[in-house]
Amino acid sequence: MTELVFSISLHELCQCEEFTEQVIVEVVDHGIAQPVAGHDVADWVFDTTSVHWLRKAVRLHSDLEIDWVAVAMVIDLLRKNEALEKQNRHFEQQLRRFRES
Amino acid sequence: MEFKDYYKILGVPPDADTKAIKTAYRKLARKYHPDMNPDAGAEDKFKEVAEAYEVLKDAGRRAEYDELRQYGGASRAGSGFEPPPGWQSSSGFSRAGGGHFEGDFSDFFNSIFGGAGGEHRSQRSGLRGQDAEIEMPIFLEETVSETSKLVEYLIPVFENGQLREVKKSLKVKIPPGVQDGERIRLKGQGGPGQGAADSGDLYLHIRLVPHPLFDVEGHNLVVTVPLAPWEAALGAKVTVPTLSGKINLTIAPNSQAGQRLRIKGKGLSTKTGRGDLFALLKVVMPPSANSKVTALWQSLSEEADFDPRAQWGNEG
Numbered sequence: 001m002t003e004l005v006f007s008i009s010l011h012e013l014c015q016c017e018e019f020t021e022q023v024i025v026e027v028v029d030h031g032i033a034q035p036v037a038g039h040d041v042a043d044w045v046f047d048t049t050s051v052h053w054l055r056k057a058v059r060l061h062s063d064l065e066i067d068w069v070a071v072a073m074v075i076d077l078l079r080k081n082e083a084l085e086k087q088n089r090h091f092e093q094q095l096r097r098f099r100e101s
Numbered sequence: 102m103e104f105k106d107y108y109k110i111l112g113v114p115p116d117a118d119t120k121a122i123k124t125a126y127r128k129l130a131r132k133y134h135p136d137m138n139p140d141a142g143a144e145d146k147f148k149e150v151a152e153a154y155e156v157l158k159d160a161g162r163r164a165e166y167d168e169l170r171q172y173g174g175a176s177r178a179g180s181g182f183e184p185p186p187g188w189q190s191s192s193g194f195s196r197a198g199g200g201h202f203e204g205d206f207s208d209f210f211n212s213i214f215g216g217a218g219g220e221h222r223s224q225r226s227g228l229r230g231q232d233a234e235i236e237m238p239i240f241l242e243e244t245v246s247e248t249s250k251l252v253e254y255l256i257p258v259f260e261n262g263q264l265r266e267v268k269k270s271l272k273v274k275i276p277p278g279v280q281d282g283e284r285i286r287l288k289g290q291g292g293p294g295q296g297a298a299d300s301g302d303l304y305l306h307i308r309l310v311p312h313p314l315f316d317v318e319g320h321n322l323v324v325t326v327p328l329a330p331w332e333a334a335l336g337a338k339v340t341v342p343t344l345s346g347k348i349n350l351t352i353a354p355n356s357q358a359g360q361r362l363r364i365k366g367k368g369l370s371t372k373t374g375r376g377d378l379f380a381l382l383k384v385v386m387p388p389s390a391n392s393k394v395t396a397l398w399q400s401l402s403e404e405a406d407f408d409p410r411a412q413w414g415n416e417g
Contacts, residue, residue, distance in 0.1 A: 004274070048304065078137075
């Protein structure tokens with residue numbers, strides 16, 4: 001059986017091709033992702049879901065040539081959009097259950 | 102191999118200056134970036150645009166490309182292209198971290214600028230393997246039982262400079278309390294690292310499969326319970342399904358449609374226990390009535406002092 005993990009350390013993240021410590025500090029400074037544990041940068045731990053957003057942020061920063069403030073805004077809107085789409089699917093489903101007899 | 106007209110791809114004339122190229126790229130990148138545009142085909146379009154920009158934004162690469170274009174590439178577009186014999190790029194290419202998607206540049210690009218994909222990787226040998234992410238559909242029942250799921254996925258593997266996909270399979274125990282949209286990491290189950298480097302990780306993107314009876318609200322579940330009008334009026338005992346067997350639920354007299362009754366501990370698993378199940382009441386009219394039933398409705402309408410549209414005031 002394989003080990004399932006819900007977190008990833010800064011050190012582990014920095015082994016991925018697209019991340020450097022500097023980039024991750026920028027992303028955290030702009031509120032795009034928050035460490036779930038660790039006071040000092042070297043001890044930072046992230047939850048595994050935020051890796052997805054970290055990757056998106058790095059791609060948008062580099063591919064669209066936009067600064068981190070703009071990336072933070074885009075990520076914030078993308079997250080809100082995803083949450084609203086999910087809520088919308090939920091309400092539509094509830095409405096369908098209420099309508100059908 | 103097809104000749105790629107990078108100017109056409111960016112929609113700029115061949116004499117466009119760097120600023121115009123940058124503007125055209127940014128406009129198209131915003132439109133087709135797969136993180137912003139979920140449409141099928143957007144990613145391929147973006148890759149094409151990014152490749153064109155990679156060449157045209159750099160004076161050295163652009164000059165080399167223009168030379169090849171002159172050499173006859175543009176006029177033979179679509180009819181096959183080979184670089185001139187002995188062609189060697191002097192500007193070369195190495196990608197500096199971040200951005201783009203894996204395996205992105207075309208054969209055409211690689212034939213001119215020295216196989217950025219392969220060379221790039223071998224230059225950085227000793228690199229950690231790539232992470233992989235797959236969607237993992239889970240039935241609600243599976244989140245409350247101790248089940249294992251077989252996961253099958255493809256990972257890209259580099260062998261002798263060739264990229265090929267290898268099928269892997271794993272048994273994964275569903276952890277209690279997983280939520281829709283969550284990503285779980287399986288250490289070292291992604292692409293193999295080069296040399297002594299670690300393998301990448303596998304991320305499982307949890308998707309809860311829509312259930313025919315239950316809706317999910319966080320760790321709670323909602324089940325819609327249809328009631329006859331007299332059950333809502335007089336109260337009733339109804340059998341309600343849960344994820345694990347059925348339970349009896351008491352409906353109080355004078356219940357309303359839309360009312361939610363809480364059944365403690367029958368929701369989804371959480372890290373510390375179980376969420377709740379909510380029974381959402383819905384009043385359903387019988388499809389048709391015989392004359393006796395119609396007479397009963399008639400006498401009820403005469404007896405009951407009830408205006409359901411009272412809140413509309415006089416306009417109702």
